[in-house]
Amino acid sequence: MNIVGDLLRGHTASIVLSILSENDSYGYELNKTMERTTDGKLMLTEATLYTVFKRLEKNEYVNSYWKDGVNNVKRKYYSITEKGIEYLKSQTAAWIELEHTMKKFLKL
Amino acid sequence: MNIVGDLLRGHTASIVLSILSENDSYGYELNKTMERTTDGKLMLTEATLYTVFKRLEKNEYVNSYWKDGVNNVKRKYYSITEKGIEYLKSQTAAWIELEHTMKKFLKL
DNA sequence: ACTAATACATAAACTAATTAGGTATGGAGG
DNA sequence: CCTCCATACCTAATTAGTTTATGTATTAGT
Numbered sequence: 001m002n003i004v005g006d007l008l009r010g011h012t013a014s015i016v017l018s019i020l021s022e023n024d025s026y027g028y029e030l031n032k033t034m035e036r037t038t039d040g041k042l043m044l045t046e047a048t049l050y051t052v053f054k055r056l057e058k059n060e061y062v063n064s065y066w067k068d069g070v071n072n073v074k075r076k077y078y079s080i081t082e083k084g085i086e087y088l089k090s091q092t093a094a095w096i097e098l099e100h101t102m103k104k105f106l107k108l
Numbered sequence: 109m110n111i112v113g114d115l116l117r118g119h120t121a122s123i124v125l126s127i128l129s130e131n132d133s134y135g136y137e138l139n140k141t142m143e144r145t146t147d148g149k150l151m152l153t154e155a156t157l158y159t160v161f162k163r164l165e166k167n168e169y170v171n172s173y174w175k176d177g178v179n180n181v182k183r184k185y186y187s188i189t190e191k192g193i194e195y196l197k198s199q200t201a202a203w204i205e206l207e208h209t210m211k212k213f214l215k216l
Numbered sequence: 217a218c219t220a221a222t223a224c225a226t227a228a229a230c231t232a233a234t235t236a237g238g239t240a241t242g243g244a245g246g
Numbered sequence: 247c248c249t250c251c252a253t254a255c256c257t258a259a260t261t262a263g264t265t266t267a268t269g270t271a272t273t274a275g276t
Contacts (some may be wrong), residue, residue: 073242
């Protein structure tokens with residue numbers, strides 16, 4: 001069962017920020033990391049990923065910089081900001097709250 | 109911390125269906141049930157609730173019928189269908205999947 | 217007479233994710 | 247040499263669930 005659409009909505013930013021809180025990364029790599037970590041269950045299209053990046057940068061949760069990869073291919077790296085770390089904390093708390101709430105309703 | 113907006117998105121149907129899987133209920137009561145069960149943390153506006161009902165009924169996950177309450181006030185009751193029960197099961201499985209995925213990324 | 221609680225309903229706005237397209241480089245195989 | 251795949255980035259338009267902002271109507275209590 002893959003996780004798609006509205007179930008994921010609102011959580012993509014948290015996932016991306018949590019990965020960036022470990023290491024700076026760039027779009028392509030981050031996407032692979034997500035797929036690998038979830039055994040292919042988390043499917044973010046590239047478009048979704050880049051719109052997430054755009055929103056995160058607009059909100060100053062991440063900074064970006066260009067850096068050469070192998071074969072002089074340009075990669076756009078993202079790094080999490082202090083503000084991003086704070087936001088990730090608040091979203092993690094919100095997730096825990098949601099978990100408790102869902103547990104009250106669903107027969108798990 | 110209240111659960112609002114996009115974090116809830118995609119899960120409202122599951123919550124409503126899980127309540128209806130216990131007893132038939134109507135909008136106003138169901139809203140109170142949700143608030144009571146979550147100590148006021150789950151805040152669904154009436155508009156959201158009624159659009160959820162509408163969608164659920166369109167998809168044949170619930171049926172509705174009018175019934176008098178106290179003082180002959182009309183209440184629109186909803187009951188879950190077989191199809192709704194199946195959908196709730198699939199959404200519960202999807203929720204568990206999401207839980208596992210989030211656990212892999214967030215420091216909980 | 218007014219207010220709060222009960223009870224239902226919808227149109228328009230908002231916004232995050234998806235669909236569907238686009239550009240460009242380098243390596244491998246035929 | 248030419249095609250395909252992997253790497254790497256980007257955006258416009260669409261879709262769809264939630265919110266905002268309204269509206270109606272009844273009954274109970276002050």
